[in-house]
Amino acid sequence: MLSEPILVLARLVRIFDALGIRYLVGGSLASSLYGIPRATQDVDLVADLELSHVDGLSAALSGGFYADAVMIRDAVDRHESFNVVDLETMFKADIFVARGDSWSCEEMARARPEQIDVPGGAVSINFASxxxxxxxxxxxxxxxxxxxxxxxxxxxxxxxxxxxxxxxxxxxxxxxxxxxxxxxxxxxxxx
Incomplete structure (x- = not known):
């Protein structure tokens, strides 16, 4: 996989894990893992976010990402998406708030952890099946x-x-x- 998307993803995953937020990686990173690798313009995550996570997530992201706290709160409230930009690489991540319907719940339960090597040690990242x-x-x-x-x-x-x-x-x-x-x-x- 490409190093820049994986480095940004690893930073996000560490934040999500520290805050106890369930997530999974989808999009072209997941299809590259399971199919034919290709370049990607962003990272797509689905996160099981609640309004109670917003302040902690905004604070944790503020150190290394551009993230609009109001946009995050609105996205969580509406079960929509928001994006964050890694300030070091300017690489974007789209974060889709899990809808909570039957398929979304089953999809989250079926996520598969994959060990990915990054500088600073391997990180376990949950990918969509x-x-x-x-x-x-x-x-x-x-x-x-x-x-x-x-x-x-x-x-x-x-x-x-x-x-x-x-x-x-x-x-x-x-x-x-x-x-x-x-x-x-x-x-x-x-x-």
């Missing part, structure tokens, strides 16, 4: 009117690399709820 990574990628692909070749390559790459280890029953259970059954069938065929 390959199946949840695929489902998210398909949802984003659909929201983008199915035009992003990069998103589609990520999807097919994860299916190809993971192969028979994918929990297809899990994918088939959630794909109809998320409205991506057709994309799941297409990805399984193309891979």
């Amino acid at each position: 390959p199946e949840d990574t695929l489902l998210h990628k398909m949802v984003w692909y659909k929201l983008g009117n199915q035009t992003s070749e990069r998103q589609w390559r990520d999807i097919v790459g994860v299916v190809k690399v993971q192969g028979a280890s994918l929990e297809v029953a899990y994918l088939e259970r959630w794909a109809p709820t998320l409205g991506v059954s057709d994309l799941l069938l297409r990805a399984l065929k193309e891979a």
